[in-house]
Amino acid sequence: MTNNSGGRLLSTLAVSGLFALYAVPILLVILASFKTNAEIVNNPSSLVFTPTFDAYRTVFNEDFLQALFNSLILATGSTLLTLAVGVPLAYVLARSPGAWGSIVIAVLIALQMTPAATAVIPQFRVLAALGQLGTYTGVILAMSAAALPYAVLILRPFYLSIPPEVEEAAQVDGASRLRTFVSIVLPLVRNGISLIGVLLFIGAWGEFLYPISFLNDQSQFPLSVLILQQQGFYGTQWNNLMALAILGAIPTIIIFTLVARRLTSGLALGAGK
Amino acid sequence: MTGLFSPSTQPPLTSRSGLLKATRSALFRTLFAAPGFILLAIMSLYPMVLLVQMSVSDVTIRNILGTWQFVGALNFITVMSSLTFQAVVVQTLLFVMLVLVATMLAGLIVAVLLRPSGGFSLVTQTTLILVWTLPPVIVGALWKFLFASDGAVNQFLLFTGVSESTIPFLSQPSTALVAIASVAVWIGVPFAGLVLKSAILDVPEEVLDAARVDGATSQQVLMRIVIPMIRPTLLILGVLIVVGAFKAFDLIYTMTRGGPGTSSTTIPYLGYTTAFETYQFGQAGAISVVAMAIVVSLAIGYIFAVRQEQR
Numbered sequence: 238m239t240n241n242s243g244g245r246l247l248s249t250l251a252v253s254g255l256f257a258l259y260a261v262p263i264l265l266v267i268l269a270s271f272k273t274n275a276e277i278v279n280n281p282s283s284l285v286f287t288p289t290f291d292a293y294r295t296v297f298n299e300d301f302l303q304a305l306f307n308s309l310i311l312a313t314g315s316t317l318l319t320l321a322v323g324v325p326l327a328y329v330l331a332r333s334p335g336a337w338g339s340i341v342i343a344v345l346i347a348l349q350m351t352p353a354a355t356a357v358i359p360q361f362r363v364l365a366a367l368g369q370l371g372t373y374t375g376v377i378l379a380m381s382a383a384a385l386p387y388a389v390l391i392l393r394p395f396y397l398s399i400p401p402e403v404e405e406a407a408q409v410d411g412a413s414r415l416r417t418f419v420s421i422v423l424p425l426v427r428n429g430i431s432l433i434g435v436l437l438f439i440g441a442w443g444e445f446l447y448p449i450s451f452l453n454d455q456s457q458f459p460l461s462v463l464i465l466q467q468q469g470f471y472g473t474q475w476n477n478l479m480a481l482a483i484l485g486a487i488p489t490i491i492i493f494t495l496v497a498r499r500l501t502s503g504l505a506l507g508a509g510k
Numbered sequence: 511m512t513g514l515f516s517p518s519t520q521p522p523l524t525s526r527s528g529l530l531k532a533t534r535s536a537l538f539r540t541l542f543a544a545p546g547f548i549l550l551a552i553m554s555l556y557p558m559v560l561l562v563q564m565s566v567s568d569v570t571i572r573n574i575l576g577t578w579q580f581v582g583a584l585n586f587i588t589v590m591s592s593l594t595f596q597a598v599v600v601q602t603l604l605f606v607m608l609v610l611v612a613t614m615l616a617g618l619i620v621a622v623l624l625r626p627s628g629g630f631s632l633v634t635q636t637t638l639i640l641v642w643t644l645p646p647v648i649v650g651a652l653w654k655f656l657f658a659s660d661g662a663v664n665q666f667l668l669f670t671g672v673s674e675s676t677i678p679f680l681s682q683p684s685t686a687l688v689a690i691a692s693v694a695v696w697i698g699v700p701f702a703g704l705v706l707k708s709a710i711l712d713v714p715e716e717v718l719d720a721a722r723v724d725g726a727t728s729q730q731v732l733m734r735i736v737i738p739m740i741r742p743t744l745l746i747l748g749v750l751i752v753v754g755a756f757k758a759f760d761l762i763y764t765m766t767r768g769g770p771g772t773s774s775t776t777i778p779y780l781g782y783t784t785a786f787e788t789y790q791f792g793q794a795g796a797i798s799v800v801a802m803a804i805v806v807s808l809a810i811g812y813i814f815a816v817r818q819e820q821r
Contacts, residue, residue: 249630252623256634258696259641265662266652281655282662318549326546329539347809348554352757352778355798355805358785359557359564365575367552382553385546414538443645446759450786461647465764468651475655482648493643497636 270480277475292480300463301484308459308488310373311448312441315380319437322381323388324430328418330389331396342390349386356383357450364451371454376447383447384440388433395429396422435496439489460485558802564795571789585796594772595780595797601687602756602776608691609698609755610748616695617702617747621710622732624703638700646697650764653693654680657765683773686766690774693761698754702747709743710736742819749812756804777801 269277271288330338360379361370369375399422407417423430445461452458458466464485467478565585567578589595620638624631641649656662657679667673679689713736721731737744759779762768768775768783775783778801785794 248623248626251619252630252634255620255623256630256637259634259637259700262652262656262662263637263641266655269655278660280665281658281660282665322545322549325542329543333539343809343813344555346812347806348550350753350757350805350809350812351554351558352759352781352801352805354757354759354778354782355561355801356554356557358781358791358794358798359560360553361785362560362574363552363557378549378553382549385549389546414535418542439643439645443647443760445647446763461645464647464651468654468764475658478651479655482651486644486648489643489645490640493640497639 266479267483269475270483272476274474274476281475292476293484295477296467296481296484301460301481303456304458304460304463307373307457308442308461311376311380311444311459312438314373314377315384315441315444316434316437318377318381319384319388320430320434323385323392323433324423324426325418326385327389327392328396328422331393342393345386345389349390353383353446357446361450370451371457373457376451379447379451380441380444384437388437391433391436392426392429395426399425431496435492439492442489561795561798561802564791565799567792567795569791569795571791574789574791581792585792586799589793589796589800598772598775598777598780601774605687605691605694605758605776606752606755608688609694609758610751612691612695613698613702613751614744614748616699617706620699620703621706624707625710635704638703642697642700644697646760647764649693649697650761653689653696654765657689680766681770683770686770686774690758690761690765691755693765694755694758697761698751702751705743705747706740709740713739742815745815746812746819749808749815753805753808753812756801756808777804 265282268284268286269281270292271290272283272286273289273291276283276286330341333341357379364370364375364379367375369378403421403425404417407421408414412420443461445459445465448457448459448462449465464478464481467474467481563578566580566582568581568584569578624635658664659676659678659681663679664673664676668676677685679685717735717739718731721735726734756776757778758776759782762774762776762779766774768779772780777797781794781798781801784790784797
C-alpha cells in the first residue's frame with residue numbers, strides 16, 4: 238500500500254519533470270520576447286520585469302509581412318502540388334500488390350531517406366536547365382519532390398484499409414474507375430488526406446534549405462530565412478529574435494490546436510504500420 | 511504477373527469487352543501514377559544520376575551549368591584522404607549514435623510515464639507534440655538563446671553548482687556537436703514516446719497480469735515481456751531515428767553552421783557546404799555519393815525491419 242502510493246508520487250514527480258523539460262524553455266522564450274534586451278543581458282531567466290511590446294514592434298515591419306506572404310505561397314503551393322500528384326499515386330500503389338508496386342515503394346523509401354542537403358546539389362543544375370532558378374516554381378517543385386515519397390507512404394495504408402468489395406460493387410453498377418475513385422474512394426480517405434496535408438504544410442512552413450539554395454532576391458525569402466538572417470542582423474538582440482520566432486511559429490501552432498487530437502492518434506497509427 | 515500497370519483482377523481477355531476493360535484499367539493506372547512519376551523522375555531520380563556523374567567529373571562554380579570533364583576516381587581520392595572528411599565521418603557516427611541511444615531510452619521512459627491516461631499526462635503529451643511540430647529553424651533559434659554563455663542553461667548549471675564556470679556550448683569544438691545532438695533528442699522524444707506508447711498499449715493486459723500474478727516485478731515485466739513484444743516497433747523506430755539524425759541539416763545550420771571549424775559538421779552537411787560555400791561541386795558529389803550509399807543501406811535495413819513486423 239505505502240509502496241503503491243510512493244510509486245504514484247514518484248511517477249507524478251517524473252511526469253512533472255518531463256513537463257518542465259518542455260514547458261520551461263518555451264516559457265523562457267515567451268518571456269524574453271516581452272523584455273528589453275538590457276533586461277535579458279542582466280538576467281535571461283528573470284520572472285519579474287515590466288513587460289513591453291518593443292520587440293514585437295521592432296520585428297513587425299514590412300519585411301516581416303513580405304516574408305510571411307512568401308512563406309504562405311511556398312507552403313501552400315508545395316502542399317497542394319504534393320497532394321495533387323501524391324493522392325492518385327498512392328491509390329495506384331495501394332492497388333498494385335505485385336513486384337512493380339514493391340519496387341516503387343522501395344525506391345520511395347530510399348528517396349524519403351535522402352538528405353535534402355544532398356538532393357539540392359544536383360537539383361541546382363536541373364532547375365537551371367528548366368529556367369527555374371530564382372523562381373517560386375523551382376522551389377515548389379523541389380520541395381514537393383522531397384515531400385512526395387513521405388506523403389505517398391503515409392497515404393497508402395489509408396487506401397489499403399478500404400475493403401475491395403466497396404469499389405467492386407460500384408464498378409458492377411457500371412461506374413467508371415474515375416467516378417468510383419472520386420465519389421467513393423476519396424471520401425473514405427478524407428482523414429488521411431487532411432492528416433498528410435497538415436503535416437506537409439507544417440513541414441513546408443519551416444523549410445529554408447530550398448529557398449536559400451535556389452532563390453537570390455531578398456524580397457523572395459520566406460519567414461524561416463528571415464529568422465536565420467535576423468540572428469546575424471541583431472547579433473544578440475535576443476528579445477527581437479525570440480519575438481520573431483514566436484510570430485513565425487503562430488501559424489503552425491494554430492493548425493496544431495485545430496487538429497491536435499486527430500494528429501496524435503494519426504501519427505501513432507502511421508508510424509506503427 | 512500482376513504489375514503496376516496491369517489489372518489486379520484479371521478479366522477474361524478472350525472477350526472483346528474484357529480486353530477493352532483491361533486496357534481502360536491500365537490506362538487509368540498510368541494516368542493516375544504519371545504526374546507523381548514525372549515529378550520524381552525530373553526532380554529526384556535524374557538528379558541522383560547527375561550526382562553520380564558529378565562525383566566522377568571536374569565540376570566547380572565555373573562549369574556547374576556547362577560541360578563536365580571526366581576525372582575518374584579523383585574526387586573520391588581527394589575527399590577520402592582529407593582529414594576534414596575523416597573527422598566528419600567520425601562525428602557523423604558519434605552524432606547518430608548519441609541521438610539514437612538517447613532518443614530510444616528517453617522515448618521508452620516517456621512512453622511508460624504517459625501510459626496512464628490522466629489529465630496531467632494528456633497536458634504533458636500535448637505540450638510534447640506541440641514542440642515536435644515546431645519548425646527546426648525556430649527550435650534552433652530557441653536553443654541558441656538558452657545555450658548562450660549568459661543563457662538560461664549556464665545560469666542553471668552555475669546555480670545548482672554542476673558547473674563552476676560558464677560553458678560556451680555552441681562556440682567550442684568539444685561541446686557543439688553534443689549540444690546539437692541534445693536538441694535533436696529534445697525534438698525527437700515526443701514522436702518516439704508516442705509511437706512506443708501506442709506499441710506498449712497493444713501488449714495484451716492479460717499477459718501483463720499473468721506475469722504479475724507469477725510475482726514478476728514491474729522492472730522484469732518491462733524488460734522480459736514488454737520490450738521483447740514491441741521489438742519490431744523498436745527496430746522500425748530505430749531506423750527512423752537514425753535516418754532523421756543522418757538527415758539533420760536545419761538544426762546544424764541554425765545553431766552552429768557546422769562549426770566552430772567543421773567540429774559540428776556531418777557527412778550530408780559537408781556535402782552541402784562543399785558545393786554551395788566552397789563551390790567544389792565535384793568533391794561535393796563524391797561526398798554525397800558516400801551519403802547516398804549509407805542512405806540506401808539504411809533503406810534496405812528499414813524494409814527488412816518492416817517485413818519482420820508484418821510476419
